[in-house]
Structures are given as structure tokens and as C-alpha cells.
Amino acid sequence: MDRLSAMKTFVRVAELGTLSAAARELGLTQPAVSQQIAALERHLGISLFHRSTRQLVVTEGGETYYRRALEILHAVDEAEEGASAYSTALRGSLRIHAPVGFGQMYLARFVINFQQQHPDLRSELVLDDRIADLITDNVDVAIRFGAMKSSDLIARKLGSFDRVLVASPDYITTHGSPVTPDDLVKHGFVRFIWSPPGEMVPLIGPDGSVDAAIRSVFLANNAFVLNDALCAGLGIGAAQLPLVQPLINGGKLVRILPDYGYAPMDIHAVYASGRFLPRKIKLFVEYLLAEMRSIPGLHMVNSRT
Structure with missing residues (x-):
């Protein structure tokens, strides 16, 4: 045996x-x-x-x-x-888990480039909006959004991004633009299906926090579907700025209530704790810190943690 x-x-x-x-x-x-x-x-x-x-x-x-x-x-x-450590080649497998929207729009390109730089490595990219169990799912690195709960996992903050209110120009032409958060309930709202239940959204404005009533008309579990719905003029929605900045730049979406938005959301690289950090994980996270600076609307950390 x-x-x-x-x-x-x-x-x-x-x-x-x-x-x-x-x-x-x-x-x-x-x-x-x-x-x-x-x-x-x-x-x-x-x-x-x-x-x-x-x-x-x-x-x-x-x-x-x-x-x-x-x-x-x-x-x-x-x-x-x-x-x-005496060899420059990375070997073995590197399994990465990430949210679908961010993963498809940005991370996939980074993982492909990293694989090209390390051809002896086998990279596995799993895109899924659920929270993976790193042990059960055999994940080396997970990209997670939001505040990290206390656990036996190690979370390295990579940066944060803003979440803004947007709509299509055609929608604004037809329905007008809200002037205050109280006006949102008069409009259709497009949102992620896993958002907290209830027809309220927590916004931060010049005078602090405010809970604004909304009227949901379209929900989906995929960021790209939500962006398509917003571009089609179904309503107003809150979106992660890195995922909609290209659409804003192209004139397909415009900012609504620019003085208001959701609280910024942190983005972390998460991996299992242990007595040492495998070199493949360390190099991949360092690579992400360098490459992700090109993502519009993402505020990267400035110091090593």
C-alpha cells in the first residue's frame, strides 16, 4: 500500500x-x-x-x-x-473561483495570461455566483466581494469598487430622471435576484445614509443579463462600476442621482489557512494586484498586506 x-x-x-x-x-x-x-x-x-x-x-x-x-x-x-523555489516553473494545478460577471469580464483574461506565463501549470477557472467552500470544492483561491466574516480562511484585500445607479438614455427620455432618492419608487427598478429581500435600497449621499423605496420590475442572477435589461430601458438599477463603466463611456448607460450610491464594496482574494502559502497562490495574487489596476472603477490597495 x-x-x-x-x-x-x-x-x-x-x-x-x-x-x-x-x-x-x-x-x-x-x-x-x-x-x-x-x-x-x-x-x-x-x-x-x-x-x-x-x-x-x-x-x-x-x-x-x-x-x-x-x-x-x-x-x-x-x-x-x-x-x-529553486525552479522558476510553476507546476501542479491552480483552481480559482470567482463571481460570473467580474470573472467573465476581467478575471478570465488575467487567468489566461497567467497560464501563458506558466505553461507547466494547469489552471482551472470556475465562475459561479455562489460562495464556494474552499475545502469541499478544492479551491486554491476564491475572489469574493463584500465584508469578510471571521473564519479560518485568509483574506487579502485587493481593492474596492463603487456601486452606482444607472439607466439608459432612452429610459430617461421616456420616464424622466429622479431628482431625489424618494423618486426611485416612481420608476421601475432592475436588480440582482440575490439582493437582500424587500423593496428598499440602502444608499449613501451628501447627508449620510438613506433607505430608498423601490419597485422591482426585473430581477436576474447574472450581471450581464441585468446590464442588458438596463440598456434595453427596463428601468433604473444599481451596478458595480467596473461592470458598467464601459457602457457609460459608450453612452449606453448614464449615471442617475450621481450624488448617491451604495457603500463601496471590497474585493478579496481568499485562500485556506496553513503553515505556509503555496508559491503558485502567492504569485497569482501578486499578479492580480498588478493587473487589476487596469480595471476602470476599481480602487486598488496601495500597500502590501
Whole structure:
């Protein structure tokens, strides 16, 4: 039995909860994964899992072994990382998770360019507006918006962006432009389907915060669909400035109530905590910090954190 390989397999089964999920990720058959776990249990003389028809639950002994195995695997990674420092080539895989709109409009280009600079690396870009579980989804780096909740993850702030109110010139010609936030309820509102429930939007203006009533007429879970709806004149909407600045520059959208907007939103690179930061992650985040300065409407951090 290859104990290191079996240890890696056990860790992923413990984290994912099923043999089939671990097999898919590791590129093995389910029987092969089952055989590795069985061989490891025979070697250790304990049961690592409580087995049911739906899920595997780690036993008390399995939990102790999981923690120590994770330490050993991290140590192996650290040793390999130390040796690879003598080579300029990045190897292995780098799995990146990001929101769809930002990812498709900007990040995809950055990841492609990074891959071109490191041809021995295998880059995986997953675009999804849900919050990924870095461990379960095997994500190396996640790009996340908004305030970061306290967790065992490491979040490095990359910058922040403004969120502004916009509409198409045709909409303004037909329906007029609101003069104050109270006027928004007289207009149709286009918004993201995952926005906080309720027909109110929190704005910040010259005199501080104000909650403005709205009347939603179109909702979607994709930023590009929302931009199309705004350009089509369905109503007024709040948008991330980096995603609509090109449309504003091209005259397809105009700012509404320019003295008001949502609170700026932070953007972070998030990765799992550990005793060391893999070189591929470190170099990718540094690359993002340099390349993202070209994004319109994005305020980058000025110092290393």
C-alpha cells in the first residue's frame, strides 16, 4: 500500500463525505478509493468511518488520524514547495473561483495570461455566483466581494469598487430622471435576484445614509443579463462600476442621482489557512494586484498586506 497516496485519498473522502465524490475529484474509480480506505483501515487496525447508505461519517479515531494526516500532507507540500523555489516553473494545478460577471469580464483574461506565463501549470477557472467552500470544492483561491466574516480562511484585500445607479438614455427620455432618492419608487427598478429581500435600497449621499423605496420590475442572477435589461430601458438599477463603466463611456448607460450610491464594496482574494502559502497562490495574487489596476472603477490597495 502506498501510504501517502492512501492518506491523501482518506483526507478527501473525509472532507467530501462520499467515496464517489472523492473518486471523481482524484480521477479514480470508486472501487479503487474504497480499496485504499479499506487497506488503510487494516493497516491502522481501526475503522475510519461510520458507514451509511448516504454518507460516510468520520469516527473518533478517524478524526484524530485526519488531523495528523493533514499536518503530514501539509509538511510534504511544504517540502516540495521549498525545493521548487529553486525552479522558476510553476507546476501542479491552480483552481480559482470567482463571481460570473467580474470573472467573465476581467478575471478570465488575467487567468489566461497567467497560464501563458506558466505553461507547466494547469489552471482551472470556475465562475459561479455562489460562495464556494474552499475545502469541499478544492479551491486554491476564491475572489469574493463584500465584508469578510471571521473564519479560518485568509483574506487579502485587493481593492474596492463603487456601486452606482444607472439607466439608459432612452429610459430617461421616456420616464424622466429622479431628482431625489424618494423618486426611485416612481420608476421601475432592475436588480440582482440575490439582493437582500424587500423593496428598499440602502444608499449613501451628501447627508449620510438613506433607505430608498423601490419597485422591482426585473430581477436576474447574472450581471450581464441585468446590464442588458438596463440598456434595453427596463428601468433604473444599481451596478458595480467596473461592470458598467464601459457602457457609460459608450453612452449606453448614464449615471442617475450621481450624488448617491451604495457603500463601496471590497474585493478579496481568499485562500485556506496553513503553515505556509503555496508559491503558485502567492504569485497569482501578486499578479492580480498588478493587473487589476487596469480595471476602470476599481480602487486598488496601495500597500502590501
